[in-house]
Amino acid sequence: MGVAGVTDVLTLAHDPMRMSTADVLLDHFHKLAHEEVRRGAENGVSVHVGLGVHPRSINAQVDETLRALPEYLSHPDVVAVGEIGLERCTDVEERVFRAQLEIEYYPKVIHTPRRGKRDALERIVAIVDDVGVKDVVIDHIDPSTVDIALEAGTYVGITVQPGKASVQDAVDLIKEYPEAKFVVNSDISAQRSDCLSVARVLHALSVEGYADRGQKACVQNGLDLFLR
Ligand SMILES: [Zn+2]
Incomplete structure (x- = not known):
């Protein structure tokens, strides 16, 4: 990327590994904010980070992760909340999405799924309108x-x-x-x-x-x- 003239990269939270506990997801946040920033710097690319609970990373301890998230967002290389959003439009996904839209931290990056994209997108736009935020990337x-x-x-x-x-x-x-x-x-x-x-x-x-x-x-x- 550095050779192609890319100077800055934004990397967002989500890894398809099994997020079995809150700690696994928090360790993923830690890796992005430390290891990935260092890896970019070694190659002449400034890496900036977005953190959040992706709908596919929701587990039984999601509330613990949500409570810890604001502290991680205060890291100097973190510049955004994301990816957040909907994948299958379940009740728990909507609750976690809404909770993160309401965090006073902008901008935010919103994921839309590969399957059922139009339906999920309509639901996402309705929730974004309801919460009243504009500084987001869908x-x-x-x-x-x-x-x-x-x-x-x-x-x-x-x-x-x-x-x-x-x-x-x-x-x-x-x-x-x-x-x-x-x-x-x-x-x-x-x-x-x-x-x-x-x-x-x-x-x-x-x-x-x-x-x-x-x-x-x-x-x-x-x-x-x-x-x-
Ligand atoms: Zn995505």
């Missing part, structure tokens, strides 16, 4: 869900990763909606990932004569939101 939006996300008036995350949006999807969305506040991301995860996907979108837009929009969606909006 993430993993693709051409099939962009209409709902744009109406929410928040930042709209486009995840360019195999199985989510393609480079061409991102280019098309950014060309089609000049007023939207897009944040292109690679969501490097345990799934197949491309750590250069943001650089690829920026490059493709520049080649097509949309360098300014590319700079906004791939660089500036993220800097404005997370590092102001």
